[in-house]
Amino acid sequence: MIDPNADRAVFRQLADLLRDRILSGKLAPGEKLPSELRLTQEHGLSRTTVRQAMAILRSEGLVVVDRPRGTKVRTTEPTETVTLRKGDTASTRMPSPAERRDLDLAEGVPVVVITRADGSTELYPGDRTRVGR
Amino acid sequence: MIDPNADRAVFRQLADLLRDRILSGKLAPGEKLPSELRLTQEHGLSRTTVRQAMAILRSEGLVVVDRPRGTKVRTTEPTETVTLRKGDTASTRMPSPAERRDLDLAEGVPVVVITRADGSTELYPGDRTRVGR
């Protein structure tokens, strides 16, 4: 359970608890998390604290908000493979808001940056891309 | 400036403003951002709103917190190249808190997951890794 006297912040403890449920499969992809109101009641917390926990899970890419139906466990997308040719390299980083919109990325999903041998670059959605050779 | 009546939320406008200063180089890597208190005063906002803006920049990997000295523009790290052999693939995602600690990652920095031809996987810090062939 959640211990207000523990070293770890309460909102982090709540995020840990929900993350465990997601990673263990108790909360399956597509399934709705308890609403913020329910979480405040079940754990005796303010809505601010609950929202901080949810923000962590969003930033980790574990959940997506389907407003105003609720917050759901993110479903895994089918991936396409991008092939690295000789001289190409790949890197990753978080997208800007504009890039997020262009690539239709959820919060907490990185972008893959392919740098071709000629110096040109291409951006790919991190949740739908694998890099191969 | 920041317009409370605009379509875009105030904290997003503030994040946009600071992001512009970072990406344009007006705020150089390693340099300190204005403190939260200063930002509340300069823009007439509550600390909650300022903190929401800062959270965006952290989640984008643009700034790191050096507490209690302040929040600074993230410096770029030298990268090592990981070589992809035949049958290997690479993907990316946000790390769990445990992985963040193990790899010493700042907020808003993804991990690179290398899946070798034999099925084994390796994790690398997204800000210090390039994938080549």
Add this chain to the structure above:
DNA sequence: AGAGATTTGTCCGTATGTATT
């Protein structure tokens, strides 16, 4: 040693808006 200032972190409360069911 100590006191005070600074800065971010954590937590609470309230209010209102917007979109969907």
Add this chain to the structure above:
DNA sequence: GAATACATACGGACAAATCTC
């Protein structure tokens, strides 16, 4: 219209770490 659920924004209070005098 009512109920639900998340988003935005304000306010206050105290803690912890660091720096300055």
